[in-house]
Amino acid sequence: MKVLIPIKRVPDTDQKIQVKPDGSGIVTDGLPFVINPFDAIAVEEALRIREKSTDTVEVLAASIGPEVCEQQLRTALAMGADNATLIQCDASLDPWNVACVLRAFAGRYQPDLILMGKQGVDDDLSQTGQMLAALLDWPQATFASKIEFLGSGLRVTRETDAGLEIVRVTLPAVVTADLRLNEPRYASMTSIMKARKKTIERITTTELGVTIEPRLQLLGLEAVPSRRKSVRVGSLDELLVKLRAEEKLL
Amino acid sequence: MRALIICEHDGKGIRLGSRSAVAFANAVAEETRGSIECVLLGHSLAAVTQDASTYAPVLVADHPALENPVADRYAKVIADVVRQRGYDLVVAAATTFAKDILPRAAGLLGGAMASEVIGHEFRDGRLCFRRPLFAGAVVATVALNAKPQIVTIRPSAYPAASARPERCGVTSFAVDEAALPKKTEFEVLQSKLSNRPDVTEARIVVSGGRGIKNSEDFERLVGGLADRLHAATGSSRALVDAGITPNAFQVGQTGKVVAPDLYIALGISGAVQHLAGMKNSKTVVAINSDPEAPIFEVADYGLVGDVYELVPQWIARLNGK
Amino acid sequence: MNETNNNTADVIIIGGGVAGLSTAMQLAMRGQRVIVLERQRLGCGSSGRAAGLLGQLRGTAEHTRMLADGLEIVMELEKRAGVEIYVKTGSLRIAETPERAQEIQELVAMGKSIGFNIDHISIAETARRLPYMKTDDLIEACYSPTDGHLQPAELVSAYHKVGKGLGVRYEINCPVEQVIIQGGQVKGVKTPRGEFHAPVVVNAAGPWSYLVADLAKETLPTAAIGHYYLTTRPDPDHPVDRLSPAVRNRHHRLYTRPESGGLIVGIYEDEPVEYDMEKLPKDFDMSAMKAGRDNLNVALLIHLTQQRFPWINERTPMTISTGIMTFTPDGKGLCGPLPEVQGLFHCSCCSGHGIMQSPIVGKVMADLILDGKTKYDLEFMEADRFHDVPGYQERADIKRKCYEMYASYYGQVEKANVVVKH
Numbered sequence: 001m002k003v004l005i006p007i008k009r010v011p012d013t014d015q016k017i018q019v020k021p022d023g024s025g026i027v028t029d030g031l032p033f034v035i036n037p038f039d040a041i042a043v044e045e046a047l048r049i050r051e052k053s054t055d056t057v058e059v060l061a062a063s064i065g066p067e068v069c070e071q072q073l074r075t076a077l078a079m080g081a082d083n084a085t086l087i088q089c090d091a092s093l094d095p096w097n098v099a100c101v102l103r104a105f106a107g108r109y110q111p112d113l114i115l116m117g118k119q120g121v122d123d124d125l126s127q128t129g130q131m132l133a134a135l136l137d138w139p140q141a142t143f144a145s146k147i148e149f150l151g152s153g154l155r156v157t158r159e160t161d162a163g164l165e166i167v168r169v170t171l172p173a174v175v176t177a178d179l180r181l182n183e184p185r186y187a188s189m190t191s192i193m194k195a196r197k198k199t200i201e202r203i204t205t206t207e208l209g210v211t212i213e214p215r216l217q218l219l220g221l222e223a224v225p226s227r228r229k230s231v232r233v234g235s236l237d238e239l240l241v242k243l244r245a246e247e248k249l250l
Numbered sequence: 251m252r253a254l255i256i257c258e259h260d261g262k263g264i265r266l267g268s269r270s271a272v273a274f275a276n277a278v279a280e281e282t283r284g285s286i287e288c289v290l291l292g293h294s295l296a297a298v299t300q301d302a303s304t305y306a307p308v309l310v311a312d313h314p315a316l317e318n319p320v321a322d323r324y325a326k327v328i329a330d331v332v333r334q335r336g337y338d339l340v341v342a343a344a345t346t347f348a349k350d351i352l353p354r355a356a357g358l359l360g361g362a363m364a365s366e367v368i369g370h371e372f373r374d375g376r377l378c379f380r381r382p383l384f385a386g387a388v389v390a391t392v393a394l395n396a397k398p399q400i401v402t403i404r405p406s407a408y409p410a411a412s413a414r415p416e417r418c419g420v421t422s423f424a425v426d427e428a429a430l431p432k433k434t435e436f437e438v439l440q441s442k443l444s445n446r447p448d449v450t451e452a453r454i455v456v457s458g459g460r461g462i463k464n465s466e467d468f469e470r471l472v473g474g475l476a477d478r479l480h481a482a483t484g485s486s487r488a489l490v491d492a493g494i495t496p497n498a499f500q501v502g503q504t505g506k507v508v509a510p511d512l513y514i515a516l517g518i519s520g521a522v523q524h525l526a527g528m529k530n531s532k533t534v535v536a537i538n539s540d541p542e543a544p545i546f547e548v549a550d551y552g553l554v555g556d557v558y559e560l561v562p563q564w565i566a567r568l569n570g571k
Numbered sequence: 572m573n574e575t576n577n578n579t580a581d582v583i584i585i586g587g588g589v590a591g592l593s594t595a596m597q598l599a600m601r602g603q604r605v606i607v608l609e610r611q612r613l614g615c616g617s618s619g620r621a622a623g624l625l626g627q628l629r630g631t632a633e634h635t636r637m638l639a640d641g642l643e644i645v646m647e648l649e650k651r652a653g654v655e656i657y658v659k660t661g662s663l664r665i666a667e668t669p670e671r672a673q674e675i676q677e678l679v680a681m682g683k684s685i686g687f688n689i690d691h692i693s694i695a696e697t698a699r700r701l702p703y704m705k706t707d708d709l710i711e712a713c714y715s716p717t718d719g720h721l722q723p724a725e726l727v728s729a730y731h732k733v734g735k736g737l738g739v740r741y742e743i744n745c746p747v748e749q750v751i752i753q754g755g756q757v758k759g760v761k762t763p764r765g766e767f768h769a770p771v772v773v774n775a776a777g778p779w780s781y782l783v784a785d786l787a788k789e790t791l792p793t794a795a796i797g798h799y800y801l802t803t804r805p806d807p808d809h810p811v812d813r814l815s816p817a818v819r820n821r822h823h824r825l826y827t828r829p830e831s832g833g834l835i836v837g838i839y840e841d842e843p844v845e846y847d848m849e850k851l852p853k854d855f856d857m858s859a860m861k862a863g864r865d866n867l868n869v870a871l872l873i874h875l876t877q878q879r880f881p882w883i884n885e886r887t888p889m890t891i892s893t894g895i896m897t898f899t900p901d902g903k904g905l906c907g908p909l910p911e912v913q914g915l916f917h918c919s920c921c922s923g924h925g926i927m928q929s930p931i932v933g934k935v936m937a938d939l940i941l942d943g944k945t946k947y948d949l950e951f952m953e954a955d956r957f958h959d960v961p962g963y964q965e966r967a968d969i970k971r972k973c974y975e976m977y978a979s980y981y982g983q984v985e986k987a988n989v990v991v992k993h
Contacts, residue, residue, distance in 0.1 A: 016859070017388055130352075130354040133322070158346075160347070186873060188870055188873070218392055219378060219392060249512050249533060520728075521728055523724035525858075526858035
């Protein structure tokens with residue numbers, strides 16, 4: 001069985017994110033970049049599937065973007081992915097573009113399962129997996145907190161607003177990982193060393209025959225001021241008025 | 251613009267969030283001299299249709315094959331409706347229902363989608379959306395380059411639409427069962443009992459500290475308030491240490507790092523170890539009996555008082571609503 | 572009371588970590604008007620990232636005596652602030668090689684000679700006390716029942732609470748931009764909130780302290796070094812009691828203590844991560860530091876941890892904490908003035924021992940500032956001990972020596988300075 005894990009390179013969002021003065025993007029100088037945390041969960045799940053399976057399972061990590069994305073592929077390799085492919089692309093990509101590239105790549109690689117993060121923690125869109133499933137005409141199971149293998153398919157527990165929903169999907173399928181699916185491992189010293197030596201395959205979006213046509217156009221960014229108001233309120237009533245009227249919360 | 255609202259329902263009526271989506275669509279339709287319709291998907295939708303028709307003209311896709319909200323089927327029906335009837339804008343409330351189904355429909359309809367919209371405006375006649383990025387630290391203004399434009403909106407950003415004086419028309423939409431995908435089988439929905447959201451993902455976190463004396467009180471005060479606010483529960487390390495809360499609740503340097511829209515700190519003193527885990531929260535409320543507690547330094551709203559008195563009052567207000 | 576226009580004090584302290592907060596509190600106890608200037612929030616630098624181990628038996632009798640006296644201060648602090656700071660778990664040193672066994676024997680002899688509560692403990696007893704630790708390869712161990720750890724967050728808030736009660740003023744989010752010096756005498760500091768004036772300024776800026784010294788054209792021999800420790804989540808198969816003894820295992824370069832039902836394990840790796848504080852962003856936030864899943868230092872930490880705690884591996888649910896330590900070329904703190912500037916005192920650089928040294932260091936600093944002397948023999952941690960010493964003048968040399976010190980921190984065999992009781 002072949003499992004494809006799309007990997008997104010994202011800024012570490014626990015750091016302070018600053019917007020460029022002209023609003024065209026965020027300041028990336030000195031900002032650490034990581035493997036999208038939900039994608040790390042997807043990698044971990046693929047590794048566990050491989051460990052439990054009696055069949056041969058190949059775990060392939062793939063990232064779309066410039067050369068620097070190699071770092072996040074190395075992370076996936078160090079965690080235990082078998083192989084990695086960098087789909088070279090310098091254009092900025094929206095979920096539709098990524099879904100189109102991944103569809104083309106899946107056409108070549110022929111995975112049985114595409115396991116990916118439920119959203120990127122940078123743009124918080126949560127669209128790519130679903131769009132990809134639509135383009136491939138595969139079933140999908142989003143926001144997975146548990147994945148079980150049945151004879152010919154998967155039984156997936158999904159985290160929804162209404163509760164835990166269980167669906168069965170046939171393979172091939174797209175599954176997106178939610179937070180409670182697992183806790184990703186740290187890489188061991190030997191696997192970090194091995195990952196450093198691994199060859200990362202490269203292919204371009206042009207070679208995949210995909211033209212990048214943005215659907216989601218960014219017009220500008222603004223930082224949300226994070227100043228604390230430091231207001232002492234005298235009573236519960238005053239507090240509730242503030243929260244409702246001024247903060248539009250509750 | 252012609253707008254279509256995907257209404258989410260509970261079998262009896264449409265959900266409050268969908269009424270916010272109606273309000274958003276109404277606003278856009280007014281500004282563009284357009285129109286709105288809503289679509290209901292499911293089975294045995296008579297009551298829901300009644301309810302929905304008080305807010306907008308209704309299209310009903312009522313079929314046994316749509317009994318459960320399975321993404322591939324629902325997305326296919328939505329795409330069929332949009333293609334056949336030619337909408338410019340497709341909108342739903344940003345719930346897990348829509349987050350699952352709408353991007354898949356977008357995948358079938360050309361891929362122009364903006365998620366979690368919190369505001370909109372027209373720039374030179376072009377509809378633009380405002381949406382949060384980086385867990386709310388940044389707001390982006392975006393536009394969509396293809397038709398239809400598909401969006402989910404945050405219900406908190408748009409007050410729910412009120413009922414129209416007269417009921418709107420209802421049209422049924424024929425579902426071709428043979429054309430529906432059959433690769434997904436819905437097994438069961440285990441509805442929540444006290445299944446609170448995960449503390450790292452919740453929009454609201456209610457967190458307890460040393461001021462809470464035991465597990466029962468934690469559940470009654472912190473848990474009680476959390477349930478009424480659909481919030482997650484968290485705690486400081488002191489409570490984990492004392493065995494009052496499980497380790498998974500711990501917010502702080504050696505626990506979870508959270509950044510909700512609202513963080514309510516009950517009886518938490520605000521040690522650095524805790525602040526490291528919650529300082530990125532959008533709005534922080536602190537209730538503590540110690541006026542010198544450092545939590546007040548990072549709080550937007552501080553209330554000096556006993557959580558044992560104030561929290562039951564707060565819960566009572568919410569129950570009384 | 573017009574606070575905003577009254578920016579004059581007896582002493583200004585730069586840095587709201589444990590060193591600065593303790594010094595401020597001690598000075599206030601002696602009637603001084605003190606202002607603490609903190610670039611972000613109190614205790615949000617190294618203090619807030621520390622594990623807080625307290626091992627009182629050090630290489631010299633004087634150092635041990637100071638730490639024991641510091642513990643008395645903590646006891647008093649607990650009473651005044653009403654929080655538990657000190658967790659008396661006891662501590663173990665363990666050895667698996669003859670050299671390390673010898674080291675322990677010397678330490679026990681030294682401890683006993685100064686009346687410190689320490690003794691050999693059998694391997695069977697060690698195994699009984701720490702059922703979650705591998706003990707079958709040990710040949711020697713010793714136990715100090717009065718050791719433990721100070722809870723860093725509680726310590727910070729207690730210093731703050733007591734200090735505030737004594738009138739100390741804390742200015743947070745207030746970075747120091749300039750040290751004002753006239754005629755070789757310090758006059759105050761400049762911040763975005765204006766100038767603050769005092770005849771005495773204390774540099775307690777932790778990893779930033781060498782940059783503060785630079786502002787006064789003094790050379791402080793410190794360097795900033797990354798450090799990692801892990802905290803496991805509670806595991807029902809391997810329960811860790813809240814009062815399980817701390818362990819120092821120098822052969823595997825690691826230390827450990829209980830934390831919230833799990834275990835903290837940290838190491839002094841031989842290839843530490845070096846930091847140039849001047850190159851970090853102005854608003855760098857140490858509490859947001861994180862380690863990647865393929866960080867080699869973390870992998871080494873887990874690897875060494877597994878040697879001693881075989882149930883912990885890469886897949887164990889855990890949190891990795893990382894922060895920046897301040898090291899000196901000999902691993903000892905720096906307390907007191909340098910010759911160039913009158914009134915400027917340095918107090919930091921406790922080489923991974925800032926939490927446990929802070930109670931007594933605050934007292935010592937107050938004595939030095941107000942009396943010009945202290946009752947302790949402070950030779951080993953005087954700030955000027957590297958002054959004019961060749962090889963400690965250039966930043967590159969200082970950095971190299973500090974990194975070497977860190978790398979050999981647990982690696983080298985410690986020679987106890989045996990004191991014979993008269």
